[in-house]
Amino acid sequence: MAIAAGIRAAVADGILTFLWIFCASSLGALTFIISTALGVAPGLPTLFVTTFLVFSLLFIFGYIGDLLGGASFNPTATAAFYAAGIGSGDSLFEVALRFPAQAAGAVGGVLAIKEVMPIQYKHLLGGPYLKVDPHTGAVAEGLLTFIITFAVLLIFIKGPRNPVIRNWLLALSTVTLIVSGSKYTGPSMNPANAFGWAYINNAHASWDHFYVYWICPFIGAVLAAWEGEEGWNYKLPALKIEDFTLQLCIVALVMEAVVVDTGSKILKAGFSVPDQPPSLVIPSQMKRVPEDDSVIDTSSQEDVVIDPVVRGFITDWDAMEDLLNHVLYTGLGWEIGNEGQILFTDPLATPKAVRERLVQLMFENFNISGFFACEQAVLSLYAVGRISGCTIDIGHGKMDIAAVIEGAVQHISSRRLEIGGLDLANLLGRELSKSNKHVTLNFSDVEKLKEQYASCAESDAIYQKFQQGCPEEQHTLPDGQVIRIGKERYTVGEALFQPSILGLQMHGIVEQLVHCISTVSTENHRQLLENTVLCGGTASMNGFEDRFQKEAGLSSSAIRPCLVKPPEYMPENLGKYSAWTGGAILAKVVFPQNQHVTKAEYDETGPSIVHRKCF
Numbered sequence: 001m002a003i004a005a006g007i008r009a010a011v012a013d014g015i016l017t018f019l020w021i022f023c024a025s026s027l028g029a030l031t032f033i034i035s036t037a038l039g040v041a042p043g044l045p046t047l048f049v050t051t052f053l054v055f056s057l058l059f060i061f062g063y064i065g066d067l068l069g070g071a072s073f074n075p076t077a078t079a080a081f082y083a084a085g086i087g088s089g090d091s092l093f094e095v096a097l098r099f100p101a102q103a104a105g106a107v108g109g110v111l112a113i114k115e116v117m118p119i120q121y122k123h124l125l126g127g128p129y130l131k132v133d134p135h136t137g138a139v140a141e142g143l144l145t146f147i148i149t150f151a152v153l154l155i156f157i158k159g160p161r162n163p164v165i166r167n168w169l170l171a172l173s174t175v176t177l178i179v180s181g182s183k184y185t186g187p188s189m190n191p192a193n194a195f196g197w198a199y200i201n202n203a204h205a206s207w208d209h210f211y212v213y214w215i216c217p218f219i220g221a222v223l224a225a226w227e228g229e230e231g232w233n234y235k236l237p238a239l240k241i242e243d244f245t246l247q248l249c250i251v252a253l254v255m256e257a258v259v260v261d262t263g264s265k266i267l268k269a270g271f272s273v274p275d276q277p278p279s280l281v282i283p284s285q286m287k288r289v290p291e292d293d294s295v296i297d298t299s300s301q302e303d304v305v306i307d308p309v310v311r312g313f314i315t316d317w318d319a320m321e322d323l324l325n326h327v328l329y330t331g332l333g334w335e336i337g338n339e340g341q342i343l344f345t346d347p348l349a350t351p352k353a354v355r356e357r358l359v360q361l362m363f364e365n366f367n368i369s370g371f372f373a374c375e376q377a378v379l380s381l382y383a384v385g386r387i388s389g390c391t392i393d394i395g396h397g398k399m400d401i402a403a404v405i406e407g408a409v410q411h412i413s414s415r416r417l418e419i420g421g422l423d424l425a426n427l428l429g430r431e432l433s434k435s436n437k438h439v440t441l442n443f444s445d446v447e448k449l450k451e452q453y454a455s456c457a458e459s460d461a462i463y464q465k466f467q468q469g470c471p472e473e474q475h476t477l478p479d480g481q482v483i484r485i486g487k488e489r490y491t492v493g494e495a496l497f498q499p500s501i502l503g504l505q506m507h508g509i510v511e512q513l514v515h516c517i518s519t520v521s522t523e524n525h526r527q528l529l530e531n532t533v534l535c536g537g538t539a540s541m542n543g544f545e546d547r548f549q550k551e552a553g554l555s556s557s558a559i560r561p562c563l564v565k566p567p568e569y570m571p572e573n574l575g576k577y578s579a580w581t582g583g584a585i586l587a588k589v590v591f592p593q594n595q596h597v598t599k600a601e602y603d604e605t606g607p608s609i610v611h612r613k614c615f
Contacts, residue, residue, distance in 0.1 A: 006094035009071070010101035017073035017102045017192055020061060021109025024193075027053050029121040032273070047175060055171040059163075073106075074190045075099045075214075076221035080149050083225040099192075106196030114200070119569065121275075127197025129592040131341070131369050132184050133600035134208045140184035142216030148177050148189050149224035183340070183369045191217055201593050257341040257370070257591050258332060259583040260324070264309045265396035265421065266537065268580040269327045272343070272587035274383075277571045278580045280331045284309050286319055311397035311418055312347035313354055321365060328366065341370035341596065343587045345379055345579045348393075348400035348409070348416050355614070356607035363602045372587070372596040373614040375409050377402035379582025380535045383574060384566045388524070389531025390513060393579070394496070394538035396421040399509070401516050405524055413519040415512055421538040423502060424492045425450045431488040439481050449475065453485050456493030456543035459550060466490045493541055497551060510551040513561055532561040535578040 031050045038049075065071055072078050075098070082095050110127070117125055130137045151173045160166050177189070194213035198204040256271035263284060270279035288304040308319040328334045328342075342362060346355065355373060362368045377391040377400060387407045393400040402414040429446040432439070453473070457463035472486035495501040497508040507515070517528050534545060545563065552561045566574040574581060590596050597613045605612075 006097040009069070009094060010098045012068040012071035013073065013078075013098045014101035014105035014108075016061075016065060016068055016071040017105030018109045018112070019064065020073040021106045021193060021196055022113050023057060023061075025110065025113045025125055025127075026117065028125065029117065032121070047179070051171050051175045054174060055168055058167040058170065072098070073102055073192060075102050075192055076145055076149065076190065076217045078102075079218055080153075080221040080225040083222040102192040103195045106192040107199045108196075110196040110200055126588065126592050128185055128194050128213070129197075129201075129203075130185055130208060130212055130594050131591070132598060134212055136600070137185045137208075137212045138216040140181055141189070141212050142220035144177050144181045144185075144220070145189045145217040146220035146224045148173065149221045153224070183338070185212060189217060197592075203593070257343055257587040258328065258334075259343045259345075259580055259587055260327070261345040261376070261577075261580040261583065262309050262314065262320070263395055263537075264307070264312055264398070267309075267323065267327065268577055269332065270580070270584075271332065272584040274581050274584040274588070275569060275571065277573075277577055280327060281577075282327070282331070284323065286323060309397075311420075312395060312400075313350065314358065317357060317361065321361060324361075324366070337367075339366055339368045341372075341587075341591050342366075342368050343371075343583050343590070343596075344373045345376045345583050346373050347376055347395075347398065348402050348414055349411070350375075352611060355610050359597065359602065359610040360607045363599060368599070370591055370596045370598055371602070371610070371614075372590050373610065374583065374586055375402075376400065376579040376582075377404050377409050377414070378407055379580075379586060380533050380578040381531070382582035382585045383570065383578040384533055384564050386531045386533070386564060388527045389533060389564065390517060390528050390561065391533045391535060392509065392513060392539065394420060394534075394536040396537065399536075401509075401512050403516055403520050403524075403528055405520070405528070410520055413516050415516055417506070417512070419496075419499065419502065419504070420536075421447075421450070424454065424495060424538065427495055427502060428454065428488060428492050431491050432483065432485070435486070435488065436483050439477070439483050441477075441483075445477055449483075449485065450492060453489040454492040454541050455489050456496070456541060456547040457490045458543065458547060460494075460497070463490055463494050493544060493547070496538075496544070497547065508551070510548065510561075517561070529561050531564050533564050533575075533578065535575045537576050539575055540573065 027050060030053055031046060034049050034053075035046050078095055078098055082092070114125060132140070152170060155166060155169050155173070159169060181189075191214045194209070195204055198209050198213070203209055256273065259270060259272050259278070261268040261278070265284055266281060267284045268278040268281050270276075284307065286306045286308065288306055306316055306319045308314060308316045308323055314320050328339070329336065334340065344358060358373070359371050362371050376393055380391045380393060381387060381389050381404055388405050391400070391402050391404065393402075397418070397420045399417040399419045400414070401417070403410040425443065425447045428450050429441055429443065432441060432446070432449070453475075457466055466487050467490075470487040470490070472484045475483050475485055477483060491501060497510065499506045499508060506512070513532070517525060520528060534548065539545075549563060566578075570581065571577070595613070597609050601609050601613070
């Protein structure tokens with residue numbers, strides 16, 4: 001009879017765990033959907049939405065637990081009740097029989113939610129994972145489990161009898177501890193939940209997983225039960241095991257990693273939500289201001305600007321630190337002492353010294369908990385659902401043409417050209433000055449004119465025709481001057497296909513790409529040429545994509561690139577943010593699977609760890 005009762009309880013636990021993991025894992029997506037619909041800003045308002053969702057689930061699973069005879073989906077809850085001598089009076093054998101059933105139910109729940117979750121929200125799925133060294137993580141997980149076990153028992157036995165108030169207190173306790181432990185282990189406070197997510201990531205059979213997510217949480221739960229054993233025996237009939245276990249779970253509320261793409265002109269940053277554009281898009285350029293009020297006349301400093309990033313690479317580290325301080329703490333709402341994880345995009349051929357200086361800056365000055373960096377070419381392919389292909393990234397200060405095979409950049413074949421929007425703006429300024437000699441132009445006005453008017457002719461023949469005669473438009477500058485723009489707009493775009501216009505002796509963009517692919521082994525040609533991605537702000541120029549495809553079709557080489565269109569569910573103008581979007585996708589993988597640089601690894605090895613972990 002005892003064996004039969006134990007089997008029944010184990011089956012009930014497996015079913016309840018399956019249902020709970022399935023529902024709880026969707027809380028991240030539900031929070032995002034509701035917050036977006038209500039226009040709720042990230043931070044405390046979003047936490048309130050998630051807390052309300054947890055509160056709502058309590059009532060639902062209370063009834064489900066009753067129907068299943070007091071089932072539990074948390075092994076530590078089962079152990080705590082047994083240690084305190086309260087609950088259903090199961091034998092030690094019956095209690096032990098329930099643990100593998102709960103673990104199996106968790107695996108089923110994770111597999112099910114990953115199967116049915118719409119693709120645009122799958123990036124919001126994820127479970128607990130170790131963000132620090134195993135010993136620190138084990139202590140954190142054990143302590144958090146002790147606190148939640150003690151708090152939940154205290155609320156149910158000594159707390160208010162009103163179910164609404166009681167469940168709201170439980171929801172607040174759970175969310176508070178999850179946020180508090182987000183820098184350490186996720187956290188989980190539920191070994192079954194941690195096992196389910198570790199299983200699909202093939203990390204369930206490691207000692208670290210067993211040590212952090214099973215041994216220490218059990219110790220914490222049992223100690224909490226023993227600590228208040230005398231008090232728990234008061235009003236025992238009113239306490240149900242399923243009420244207790246509703247709180248011992250992980251909610252998908254851990255602060256997302258931040259992704260930063262530092263361009264020469266524009267910095268893109270935001271939390272890793274791939275199907276949304278970056279939440280912060282600001283100029284990289286900074287103005288110098290007096291440090292105090294000792295300078296009365298500041299007119300001489302108005303035009304003193306600082307460029308932390310030049311031609312894609314960080315050159316002024318003090319300015320970059322100030323810029324990141326504004327981005328992370330003011331723009332994205334990080335709190336000092338509670339910094340999270342961060343992923344940076346790397347331009348092609350980033351020097352090792354720059355990578356080391358960046359990881360040093362982030363760990364030592366910003367005290368982050370985790371770091372990762374990846375090349376922009378790889379990330380731009382991730383953004384369109386590819387791991388192999390060619391990318392043409394035309395930014396403000398450089399053009400990167402890279403071949404990527406199975407997520408690895410082929411550096412020997414790839415090319416970095418110092419041609420970008422900056423050079424095209426200078427070209428436009430020179431051309432306009434020739435045809436509008438009475439107008440005084442500043443660089444800021446020229447850049448705005450380039451963004452508004454620059455175009456690519458449909459072909460070289462049409463470009464030559466425009467040079468002979470082209471309709472002109474009038475444009476009024478902010479200072480009231482009137483300027484005429486005609487054939488100059490097409491000269492800007494043509495420079496990408498005929499660099500000689502810029503005074504450069506090199507092939508045009510299509511020929512550069514063809515040469516890039518041709519230097520790779522022939523067996524990879526097809527997957528490269530069929531997966532070509534245009535990205536960067538300059539690549540969004542009017543008519544550029546059509547001209548590129550036409551030039552590719554006219555290429556004398558047998559290799560003719562074919563452009564990849566982004567998925568429909570991705571945000572508009574993906575080309576401008578493709579590296580950032582790919583970084584947001586990658587952040588959903590490297591941080592949960594502990595592939596990033598942790599604080600402990602940095603302290604042990606130093607900045608050089610970035611070359612081993614971020615390759």
